[in-house]
Amino acid sequence: MTDNKIKKSINGLSVDVEDYFHVSNFEHMVSFDQWEEFELRVEKNTLRVLELFAKHKATATFFILGWVAERLPDLVKEISKQGHEVASHGYRHRLVYNLTPDEFKSDLLKTNDILSGLTGKKVLGFRAPSYSITDKNLWALDVLKECGFLYDSSIFPIHHHRYGIPDFPRYKTEVALKDGSSITEFPISTLRLGSKNFPIGGGAYARLLPWWFLKFGYNRINKVEQKPFVFYFHPWEIDANQPRMECSAFTRLRHYGGLSRFASKLDKMLSAFQFTSIKNL
Ligand SMILES: [Zn+2]
Structure with a gap:
């Protein structure tokens, strides 16, 4: 690590481990019962991600789907062995606002049993599938606390047809809970442009936007706002050869756009910025 890197802000790096x-985007085409029929590519892709992080001495949080952890226990152990944080992405990728509090709770506890059984460590953090904690279901934060979580990283402070709380704080914040306690929220990072928050914290945006623009945004967060940014991506985003699903042109752009260039973009990002896990933030 260079001195230059030590002086820089430390940002949050996260990977949502799913296939x-x-x-x-595909849940209307692929039901849970059909998951077993698909080729699992997440192991190979996650091992590539681990290699990339090791090259840059970056530590991250891996929000792992319980279903994946059950099938790839050695992968979960390897992630933990390499010093990364193992956290929860729920068991079967159900959107939290479509669940009852009891259904959410049993999904969380089932996943925690699998993950902590493999790592021997308590699961401290949660990331909701598709950022599905919005102002309609903030009760989810109370359930997380009840299940022993210390933090959540599911709220995207943007306008989106499926998720987002546009006026939510853009940085780490304590959210008051019904029992009088609180839970820490790490929102996904946005760039403030005029009166709007622009999503630059990962996903299709990070794949499709040019590197110079992303770098401008991250530098602005670190240097002007003097805050860390929280970045996320998925192992399938570096897999340009993944099987193609039949879908609309819009979904094609959102899921397949920029896949072939994303690994080299990540490499540039990991060279330019310093990262750690969300727990360490
Ligand atoms: Zn997900």
């Missing part, structure tokens, strides 16, 4: 057929 290409788990994503919400």
Whole structure:
């Protein structure tokens, strides 16, 4: 690590560990019962991600789907062994606002049992599938606390047809809970442009936007706002050869756009900025 890197802000790095057929964009085409029929590519892709992080001495939080952890226990152990944080992405990628509090709770506890059984460590953090904690279901934060979580990283402070709380704080914040306690929220990072928050914290945006623009945004967060940014991506986003699903042109752009260039973009990002896990933030 260079001195230059030490002086820089430390940002949050996160990976949502799921496969290409788990994503919400395809859930109307691929039912849970069909998951077993698909080729698992997440192991190979996650090992590539681990290599990339090791090259840059970057530590991250891996929000792992319980279903994936059950099938790839050695992968979960390897992530933990390499010093990364193992956290929860729920068991079967169900959108939290479509669940009852009891259904959410049992999904969380089932996943925690699998993950902590493999790592021997308590699961401290949660990321909702498709950022599905919005102002309609903030009760989810109370359930997380009840299940022993210390933090959540599911709220995207943007306008989106499926998720987002546009006026939510853009940085780490304590959210008051019904029992009088609180839970820490790490929102996904946005760039403030005029009166709007622009999503630059990961996903299709990070794949499709040019590197110079992303770098401008991250530098602005670190240097002007003097805050860390929280970045996320998925192992399937570096897999340009993944099987193609039949979908609309819009979904094609959102899921397949920029896949072939994303690994080299990540490499540039990991060279330019310093990262750690969300727990360490
Ligand atoms: Zn997901």
